[in-house]
Amino acid sequence: MTQMETPSIDSSRIAEISLSSSREEIERREQVFTVEDLGVAYSGNVALAGVTMNVYANTVTAFIGPSGCGKSTYIRCFNRMNDLIVGAAVTGSVRYHASDLYGREVDPVEVRRRVGMVFQKPNPFPKSIFDNVAFGPRVLGWKKGLDERVEQSLRQAALWDEVKDRLSESALGLSGGQQQRLCIARALATEPDVILMDEPASALDPIATGRIEDLMHDLKREYTIVVVTHNMQQAARVADMTAFFSVDMHEDGRGRHGVLVEYDATTKIFTQPADRRTEDYVTGRFG
Amino acid sequence: MSRQWQSRLFVGAMILSLAVSFGTLGWLLATTLIQGLPGISWQLFTAPPSTVPEEAGARPAILATVYLAVALLAMCVPVGVATAIYLEEYAHKERWYNRLLEVNIQNLAAVPAIVYGILGLAFIVRGIGVGRVLFAGALILTLVVLPTVIIASREAIRAVPDSIRQGGLALGATKWQMIWRQVLPASIPGIATGSILALSRAVGETAPLLLIGALQYVAFDPTLFGAFTALPVQIYTWVKLPDPAFQTLAAAAIIVLLVIVIGMNALAIFVRNRYRQRW
Numbered sequence: 001m002t003q004m005e006t007p008s009i010d011s012s013r014i015a016e017i018s019l020s021s022s023r024e025e026i027e028r029r030e031q032v033f034t035v036e037d038l039g040v041a042y043s044g045n046v047a048l049a050g051v052t053m054n055v056y057a058n059t060v061t062a063f064i065g066p067s068g069c070g071k072s073t074y075i076r077c078f079n080r081m082n083d084l085i086v087g088a089a090v091t092g093s094v095r096y097h098a099s100d101l102y103g104r105e106v107d108p109v110e111v112r113r114r115v116g117m118v119f120q121k122p123n124p125f126p127k128s129i130f131d132n133v134a135f136g137p138r139v140l141g142w143k144k145g146l147d148e149r150v151e152q153s154l155r156q157a158a159l160w161d162e163v164k165d166r167l168s169e170s171a172l173g174l175s176g177g178q179q180q181r182l183c184i185a186r187a188l189a190t191e192p193d194v195i196l197m198d199e200p201a202s203a204l205d206p207i208a209t210g211r212i213e214d215l216m217h218d219l220k221r222e223y224t225i226v227v228v229t230h231n232m233q234q235a236a237r238v239a240d241m242t243a244f245f246s247v248d249m250h251e252d253g254r255g256r257h258g259v260l261v262e263y264d265a266t267t268k269i270f271t272q273p274a275d276r277r278t279e280d281y282v283t284g285r286f287g
Numbered sequence: 288m289s290r291q292w293q294s295r296l297f298v299g300a301m302i303l304s305l306a307v308s309f310g311t312l313g314w315l316l317a318t319t320l321i322q323g324l325p326g327i328s329w330q331l332f333t334a335p336p337s338t339v340p341e342e343a344g345a346r347p348a349i350l351a352t353v354y355l356a357v358a359l360l361a362m363c364v365p366v367g368v369a370t371a372i373y374l375e376e377y378a379h380k381e382r383w384y385n386r387l388l389e390v391n392i393q394n395l396a397a398v399p400a401i402v403y404g405i406l407g408l409a410f411i412v413r414g415i416g417v418g419r420v421l422f423a424g425a426l427i428l429t430l431v432v433l434p435t436v437i438i439a440s441r442e443a444i445r446a447v448p449d450s451i452r453q454g455g456l457a458l459g460a461t462k463w464q465m466i467w468r469q470v471l472p473a474s475i476p477g478i479a480t481g482s483i484l485a486l487s488r489a490v491g492e493t494a495p496l497l498l499i500g501a502l503q504y505v506a507f508d509p510t511l512f513g514a515f516t517a518l519p520v521q522i523y524t525w526v527k528l529p530d531p532a533f534q535t536l537a538a539a540a541i542i543v544l545l546v547i548v549i550g551m552n553a554l555a556i557f558v559r560n561r562y563r564q565r566w
Contacts, residue, residue, distance in 0.1 A: 079457065086379065113459030123450035126473060136458040139468065183454070190459050 023265040026240055030057040032194055032224045033078060034095040040073050043087035046250065047073050048258040051092070053243060055194075060216055060225045062235035062266070065245030066281070070258025071228045074245070075196050077101075078226060079115040080108040113140060116187030120199040122179035124171035124186075129154075129163050132171045132182055136190035149189055157185035158215055177208025184215060188223075195219065197227040201234065213238045232282055235266065242269040244278045319545070323538025331539055335506040336521065340532030345540050348521035351421060351509040352547070355517060356490055358425035359432070364482050366429075367436030368471075371478075374437075375444040376466055396434035403431045404495030412499050419500040421515035427495045432485035439481020443474035476562035483555035487548045493519035518544050 033055035040048045048070030055061050055078075063071040073082070080101065082088045094101040101111060113136075125132050133150040142149070150167075154160040159181040163174070171182055180200060187195055197216075201209040216225055216238045229235050235242050243263040247256045262269065262278045273279045334344025370392075378385040407427035417423040447470050455465035501520045509515040516524075518540060525537035 081453065081457065084453070084456065086381075109456075109459055109461050112457055117457040119450060119453065119457075121450060123448075123454040125451060125454065125469060135455070135460070135468070139455075139458065139460040139464045186454075186458060 023241075023268065026056050026059055026265065027054075029059060030097075031055070032057050032097065033101075034093075035077075036093045036095075038074070038077060038090070038092035038094060040070065040077065040082060041089045041091070042085065044089075045255065046257040049248075051260045053260060053263045055224065055226060056241065057224050058220055058222075059240045060220050060227060060238050061241045061243065062239030063226070063228045063243050063245060064230070064232055064235050064281075065258070065261075066247060067230070068256070068258070069245035069247050071245050072198055073258070075198055075226060075228050078194065078196055079112045079117050081112075081117065083108050113190050114192050115194045115196060116190060116192035117196040117198065118180065118183050118187055118200045121203050122176055122183050124174070124179050124182055126170065126172055128168045129171050129174070129182060130167040133186050133189050136186060140190060153185040153189040154182075156188050156219070157181045158211065158218075159185055175208070177204050177211060180204060180208070180212060181215065184212075184219075188219075192223065194224045194226065197225065199228050199230060202230065209234070232270075236270050239266045242266040244269060244273075244275075244281060246277050246281070316545075319538050319541050322535060323540075323542045326535040326539030327542060328539075331536070331543070336504055336524075337506075340530055340536060343533070343536055345518065345521050345536075345543070347505040347507060347509055348516045348518045348540070349543065351505075351515045352490055352518040352544075354421055354509055354511065354515075355425050355428060356486055358422065358511065359428050359489055360482065360486060362425065363429040363433050363436050363485070364478075367433055367482070368440050368478055370433075370437045371440035371444055372466060372471075375441050376462070376470070392434050392437055396438060399494075400431050400492050401494040401498060403427055404498030406430070407495060408499050418512075419502075419514060420512045421509050422511050423499055424496050424501060424515060424517065427499060428489040428492060431492060431495060432489045435485040435488070436482050439485070440474070440478045443477025443481065444470060446477060447473045476558055479562075480555045480559045483551050483558070487551040487555075490551070491519055491544065491548055493517075493523055496520055497523070518547075 031054045035051055035053050035055075038048070038051040039046060051074060063075060065071050076082045077090055077094055078096075078101070082090060090102060096111070096115070099106065125135060127135075130150055133153050134146055137143075137146055137149055151160060151164075154163060159178060162178060163182075171179065174182060180203075184195070184200075201212045204212065213234065216227065219225060220240075227235075227238065241263065242265075244261045245258050246261045248259045249256055262273060262275045264274070268274075269278060270282050273282060279285075330342075330344045331346075332344065332349060333346055334342060335347055336345065337343040374385070374389065374392075378388075380386070404427060407423065407430065411417050411423050411426050412419055417426070451469050451473065452465055455469045456462070460468070496517050497520060501516050502514050504524070505514060505516040522537050522540045522544065525533045525540065528534075
């Protein structure tokens, strides 16, 4: 453990992002998700309303905002995990490439194969490291080349060198950071197109967090990454595009729900936000 | 009275109640062992019952108890686990019929075994005409322990964290794949423990078997669809006889039954400790 490894706000990195990806450049990329007037309600209580935005291919898109702003609720719309909650209702539309993600003919199981997810707390299965990564391919019936697939996924998640000699040991024996990279490897093994990360580093120490962030940088070459984070510095370090969510009162004045305030290139959000609420949040005056 | 004395008095009361239950158990075990050990012989395991105590054994009863246990497990574990999976993973908890089901299962677990015996006599033996056979006995014992197996299996399934379910589903597993490959393997220790404990209770049940007419003298090896007796019934039969030699046989049979039941409980504890899942 050296001081050097400790991630901090690295201004050169922000500069690098801004050089490589202006908003205009990003918006020329393929649209992976097209969200229009999306709302989510739990048992009739609106949690999120009126979200319209596009998510672009080979881009890291970050969702930031205070607690209760619906950012976790929102990210779960992209792989239909909200379907699992009794009483959850999604309104508006989410298009995934050319198809309506909530269309009648769409199978949520197939959606989740293509849109992988990594959760806040690492959740390895109580099985061996190998079996964890092989779980996805196995449930999909991909029996051929399983060993190679597991190795490749672990390499992509920068975990192979640490675990190659103990693939048959329990995944629960790994450190928190390793467990989270294992969960990323597990998600990669089903050949997804998008990887959703719901506060993937919030349970990790700074070094492990740095590794996960490096991984996001590497992975966006092949995948589209959407990340929820409560850590603004993290968003500044990893994201090309950042969406700031906030909390609004319902129209009737009873209860609150999340809204999308501003969505732009990360550098823009952090240096010249258009909305006062964004500015207050990113400068630390609120939230 | 000072607070110190209050607390000492309370500790004393607790030790006394412990002594009462342990003392009774110890005394029972001791008298049974003293009386029954001379009766333990190969003959007990190989000979059928007889009117002559010197020739009498409990072979049909012991065999029938083993058959009952196996048939019982084969019926109550699949049904119990399937019910538990439905209630935990599929049932919409707010629906009235699921709540009714839940309350019913809790209540059924508290119904005395003899009530199941009456039910079995009316519906299984006579109603669907299975007759007074070993299979009918196994069916009734299944009903007796099913609620216990369901409740134990539900606890085990509920102990699997939701993060595991979500992780499985997020990888494109179907709900059934998630249950079959993640939830069930993780809950097997709990399910096994509950099932074995339920089984050991069922093996000792006498009343429902007597009620549906387990015979008191069976001189041949039992079959699934034949007349039968069972170890507790055999014990009950021998205890009623005046000849002290039969009392010894009864005590010996009690030792056999105790060894079976304690053995199963020990197995349950072993399974629980060996395979306990730490998350």
